[in-house]
Amino acid sequence: MTAIFPSPEWLQALADKLNSDEKYARIAKNWEADLAFLIEPSGPLKEQVFYYLDLWHGKCRRAAVLTDLSEVKPAFILRAPYENFARVLKGELDPMQAMMTRKLQVQGSMAYMMRNVPTVLDFVRCCREITTEILS
Amino acid sequence: MQPILKIDLSTRRPETLIIPSEWECDYLGGASLAARLLYSSLTLDLDPFSPEAPLLFLTGPLTGTAGPAVGRFVVCGKSPATGLWAESNCGGFWGPELRFAGFDGLWITGKAEEPVYLWINDGRFEIREAAHLWGLDTYEIQSKIKEELGQPSARVAGIGLAGENGVLFANIMCDHGRAAGRTGLGAVMGAKNLKAIAVKGNSRIPLARSKKYALLRSEANRALKADNYSRAAHELGTAGVADYSDYLGAMPKRYFHAGTFAGAEKVSGATMAETILAGTSTCHACVIACGRVVRLEDGAKRKGPEYETIVGFGPNLLNGNLAAITRLGELCDRYGMDTISTSNTIGLAFRLYEKAFIGKADTGGLGLHWGDVEAVAQLLHLTAHREGIGKYLSQGARRFGKHFSAEDEAVQVNGLEVAYHDPRGVSGMALVYATSPRGACHMKSDYFFVDWGQADESLEVEFFERQAGAEKAANVARHQDWRGLYDALVMCAFANISGEMVAGLVNAACGLNYVVEDLFCVGERGWNMKRAINNRLGLRRANDKLPKALLEPLPDGGAAGYVPPLEEMLSAYYPARGWDPETGCPTREKLLALGLDDVAKDLWG
Numbered sequence: 001m002t003a004i005f006p007s008p009e010w011l012q013a014l015a016d017k018l019n020s021d022e023k024y025a026r027i028a029k030n031w032e033a034d035l036a037f038l039i040e041p042s043g044p045l046k047e048q049v050f051y052y053l054d055l056w057h058g059k060c061r062r063a064a065v066l067t068d069l070s071e072v073k074p075a076f077i078l079r080a081p082y083e084n085f086a087r088v089l090k091g092e093l094d095p096m097q098a099m100m101t102r103k104l105q106v107q108g109s110m111a112y113m114m115r116n117v118p119t120v121l122d123f124v125r126c127c128r129e130i131t132t133e134i135l136s
Numbered sequence: 137m138q139p140i141l142k143i144d145l146s147t148r149r150p151e152t153l154i155i156p157s158e159w160e161c162d163y164l165g166g167a168s169l170a171a172r173l174l175y176s177s178l179t180l181d182l183d184p185f186s187p188e189a190p191l192l193f194l195t196g197p198l199t200g201t202a203g204p205a206v207g208r209f210v211v212c213g214k215s216p217a218t219g220l221w222a223e224s225n226c227g228g229f230w231g232p233e234l235r236f237a238g239f240d241g242l243w244i245t246g247k248a249e250e251p252v253y254l255w256i257n258d259g260r261f262e263i264r265e266a267a268h269l270w271g272l273d274t275y276e277i278q279s280k281i282k283e284e285l286g287q288p289s290a291r292v293a294g295i296g297l298a299g300e301n302g303v304l305f306a307n308i309m310c311d312h313g314r315a316a317g318r319t320g321l322g323a324v325m326g327a328k329n330l331k332a333i334a335v336k337g338n339s340r341i342p343l344a345r346s347k348k349y350a351l352l353r354s355e356a357n358r359a360l361k362a363d364n365y366s367r368a369a370h371e372l373g374t375a376g377v378a379d380y381s382d383y384l385g386a387m388p389k390r391y392f393h394a395g396t397f398a399g400a401e402k403v404s405g406a407t408m409a410e411t412i413l414a415g416t417s418t419c420h421a422c423v424i425a426c427g428r429v430v431r432l433e434d435g436a437k438r439k440g441p442e443y444e445t446i447v448g449f450g451p452n453l454l455n456g457n458l459a460a461i462t463r464l465g466e467l468c469d470r471y472g473m474d475t476i477s478t479s480n481t482i483g484l485a486f487r488l489y490e491k492a493f494i495g496k497a498d499t500g501g502l503g504l505h506w507g508d509v510e511a512v513a514q515l516l517h518l519t520a521h522r523e524g525i526g527k528y529l530s531q532g533a534r535r536f537g538k539h540f541s542a543e544d545e546a547v548q549v550n551g552l553e554v555a556y557h558d559p560r561g562v563s564g565m566a567l568v569y570a571t572s573p574r575g576a577c578h579m580k581s582d583y584f585f586v587d588w589g590q591a592d593e594s595l596e597v598e599f600f601e602r603q604a605g606a607e608k609a610a611n612v613a614r615h616q617d618w619r620g621l622y623d624a625l626v627m628c629a630f631a632n633i634s635g636e637m638v639a640g641l642v643n644a645a646c647g648l649n650y651v652v653e654d655l656f657c658v659g660e661r662g663w664n665m666k667r668a669i670n671n672r673l674g675l676r677r678a679n680d681k682l683p684k685a686l687l688e689p690l691p692d693g694g695a696a697g698y699v700p701p702l703e704e705m706l707s708a709y710y711p712a713r714g715w716d717p718e719t720g721c722p723t724r725e726k727l728l729a730l731g732l733d734d735v736a737k738d739l740w741g
Contacts, residue, residue, distance in 0.1 A: 094599060
């Protein structure tokens with residue numbers, strides 16, 4: 001399946017991956033939080049994009065492209081310009097590096113995030129593995 | 137700069153020192169200026185406990201302003217633990233208050249005949265008797281001195297029993313458990329019969345361009361407050377990184393000999409936030425507030441432990457009890473003992489007991505079994521009082537190991553115990569520990585943050601894989617130089633703001649026009665001054681090494697099987713530094729390029 005980031009197909013492919021990946025299921029078995037990507041326009045992306053993922057005990061219960069975030073109140077919002085998301089997906093930018101260098105802003109409980117770094121890193125692995133093409 | 141007050145405790149004679157303007161520009165202040173000022177005093181034959189030994193308290197040009205995390209001061213001299221350069225900076229409110237009192241530093245020599253404390257108040261000073269304070273702990277002296285001065289808002293820095301008794305890792309403490317730790321300068325203070333220094337003042341901090349500074353510091357504080365790491369440190373304290381450090385195998389366990397410990401997750405900053413956390417505390421004007429206030433079963437609020445204390449008295453000793461760690465940390469604070477050196481040396485004692493280098497005949501009948509926090513508490517008391525086996529523990533890991541014929545078991549570099557960021561999990565720390573000017577220190581470059589991802593393109597500090605080797609050597613040197621600048625400013629390492637912001641603040645405060653590279657040069661100059669001091673004290677390339685334990689692979693955990701290639705890293709590091717690969721001294725060319733002509737002449741003739 002072709003999964004071009006960003007696209008609804010990419011989001012669905014990610015949901016499918018999260019629901020079928022054994023390693024993710026094992027590492028994220030205690031994760032109980034929904035999150036949203038807030039992808040700000042930069043480079044080839046001209047409009048803001050919101051992706052919503054409800055993640056629960058190693059599975060993805062819902063994935064949706066939203067027009068704004070008012071209809072959900074996710075525990076985490078990951079906000080960054082499109083190009084920084086793209087660099088993370090391409091493996092050019094380490095996800096922890098992105099968080100620690102202001103390239104990716106995190107809204108939500110840092111306690112929960114720091115407690116669950118292995119889950120976060122494996123989530124990023126899944127994102128990278130389903131990405132076949134990046135908008136350029 | 138404001139003047140530095142020099143006091144000879146033997147003669148009780150004061151003197152005011154004005155810093156030459158070129159030194160203000162070249163060193164800015166703090167530890168770098170201290171290295172310049174003390175360069176000729178710190179000789180090989182100087183006994184750190186002698187009256188002649190200097191003890192220099194300095195602030196930086198931003199200290200006491202409302203800038204980003206600039207409430208710190210530094211104490212410098214010759215370390216009784218290492219025989220090398222001693223430097224220790226400390227947060228809280230004491231440094232700003234010293235500047236409010238009209239001085240940017242205190243230079244203390246001599247020895248009082250009887251215990252005394254200093255009272256510095258708005259440009260005046262008194263030497264007051266302190267016999268009644270001798271033996272009190274570092275919290276008690278603060279309340280007693282404020283009470284007898286009738287100055288509840290005065291700030292007091294002082295020593296506890298450890299400093300009085302000459303424990304080689306004695307701290308100078310102030311405020312709510314803020315510590316000038318490592319390198320044993322509390323013991324130097326004790327040797328001078330100086331129990332404490334109280335300060336109070338009402339002066340304004342001098343700023344060359346005050347309106348500009350106000351704008352810049354607001355902008356910098358907003359950026360700092362919004363930073364992800366600042367938010368984590370605010371929510372979780374410095375131990376917020378514990379879970380990640382554990383995951384990477386960078387958190388030492390069982391005295392650096394185990395890669396996993398099931399209790400590690402029970403003692404992290406996240407666990408503290410979920411269980412005993414009752415509030416936060418802060419240093420002067422800081423927007424982060426990484427200090428912890430916790431409530432234990434007795435209901436009393438007390439200081440919560442930070443990362444080093446948690447790991448040192450936790451996984452390092454296979455203890456997963458956060459309340460016990462809190463109490464052990466408080467014992468150290470009250471006695472005025474460094475929690476890293478104390479827990480490291482006790483960890484060595486546990487290991488030597490396990491390997492039968494020592495037995496109950498040595499410990500006074502005490503069994504030393506991993507995880508036994510009561511035994512740890514007993515060792516703490518014995519160490520502070522220098523009784524029984526505590527007499528040897530009080531000398532630090534290197535001497536303790538040597539006494540029991542197991543020096544190579546001690547996890548230390550040049551006499552300073554290794555802090556709790558294992559270079560097998562974050563390899564940059566191999567170079568940091570091997571080349572730090574004060575031994576195995578994690579704060580002269582907190583490069584573990586860079587290995588975790590806190591690179592900064594604006595500083596040309598790049599990101600390398602956490603277990604990369606020689607390719608990161610020049611990057612480590614550059615990060616050390618930047619932290620050298622922070623130590624000159626006495627700015628907290630958590631002030632994660634851009635280089636441009638730092639340059640703007642320095643320029644507005646000092647009336648300079650430095651660009652970021654000029655600031656790197658200040659950091660590098662200070663770094664080389666300290667190196668030259670250590671070279672004159674006998675340090676050579678052979679001293680740039682790691683202890684045996686860190687050069688053996690861990691059996692499990694996130695760093696299993698990896699050993700940092702230290703020799704390759706050093707071979708890449710010396711040319712990056714401009715240091716002679718044979719001697720480890722800065723080359724003549726490097727010293728001349730930094731304007732250190734006199735140092736070049738001393739080292740190279």
